[in-house]
Amino acid sequence: MKVCAIASGSSGNCVYVGHGGTHLLVDAGISGKRIEQALESIGTAAEAIDGILITHEHSDHIQGIGVLARRYKIPLYGTAETLCGMVKGKTNIGRIPEELLHEVKPGEKLWFNGVIAQAHSVSHDAANPVCYTFEADGRKAALVTDLGMYDDNVLNAVTGAEILYLEANHDVNMLLVGTYPYYLKQRILGERGHLSNDAAAKLVCEVFHPGLRHVILAHLSKENNLPELAFETVRIELQAVAAGKGLLMPDLFVAERDIPSRMVEVGAEKIELFA
Numbered sequence: 001m002k003v004c005a006i007a008s009g010s011s012g013n014c015v016y017v018g019h020g021g022t023h024l025l026v027d028a029g030i031s032g033k034r035i036e037q038a039l040e041s042i043g044t045a046a047e048a049i050d051g052i053l054i055t056h057e058h059s060d061h062i063q064g065i066g067v068l069a070r071r072y073k074i075p076l077y078g079t080a081e082t083l084c085g086m087v088k089g090k091t092n093i094g095r096i097p098e099e100l101l102h103e104v105k106p107g108e109k110l111w112f113n114g115v116i117a118q119a120h121s122v123s124h125d126a127a128n129p130v131c132y133t134f135e136a137d138g139r140k141a142a143l144v145t146d147l148g149m150y151d152d153n154v155l156n157a158v159t160g161a162e163i164l165y166l167e168a169n170h171d172v173n174m175l176l177v178g179t180y181p182y183y184l185k186q187r188i189l190g191e192r193g194h195l196s197n198d199a200a201a202k203l204v205c206e207v208f209h210p211g212l213r214h215v216i217l218a219h220l221s222k223e224n225n226l227p228e229l230a231f232e233t234v235r236i237e238l239q240a241v242a243a244g245k246g247l248l249m250p251d252l253f254v255a256e257r258d259i260p261s262r263m264v265e266v267g268a269e270k271i272e273l274f275a
Helices: 032-041 065-072 080-088 152-158 172-177 182-189 197-207 227-244
Strands: 002-007 014-019 022-026 051-053 076-078 101-103 109-112 115-121 130-136 139-144 163-167 214-218 251-254 263-265 270-272
Touching (some): 002 032, 002 163, 002 214, 014 032, 014 130, 014 139, 032 065, 051 065, 076 080, 080 101, 130 152, 139 152, 163 197, 172 182, 214 227
Parallel strands (some): 022 051, 076 101, 139 163, 214 251
Antiparallel strands (some): 002 014, 002 263, 109 115, 115 130
């Protein structure tokens, strides 16, 4: 199974998940053209995408969905509330043919050839948002962003993942002393906001296991975080837990904001880099 962050951050989010001949996207929050170019750079054609799984209806997750769906007839998957907010809300994605819209319920499994995708409820200020896990040939990847807090449901969902793509949105101190208005700071810090670096570190440590190979920190705020700060916050905590168990640290890095990050793969026991 392969995972590549095509774009990550408040300006747009899109992640590629592939296994064998199955090619999926989670969200499409940048332009269709940029997604096409990014897919080409990692050796996948846009017309090969089997589906786009949508976490929620915010613009930084759906901007390019309309173009891709109409151009390549790609099925779209999301909760009923997400699809309704996306199609009938104040978005700029244009009309999407109804036959391309497929409702997903939290806990429900979706089969894409040899890949099983599953939606899981998260706490965020959107209409019934979810995160997704993917399983194939005994391998598991979990993609978890846009949540103000995590609970047992989220922990159970990501437990056993070999690839963990996880939000580390902000540094609390940077946010508190920054220029954001008070109401926005409270929104981000709230239980329906975004995960801080510290919360991300705690989550990773709670689900750490010998098979965890790759941890990708995602959805960093441009104004309230730094890649180096997010990395070090998680690294210090994770390294301590790994050392305490006599285990090696997993591969840890921060997803790029505007270009595809390096692709990680489990099953073939290798990491590929795409510039």
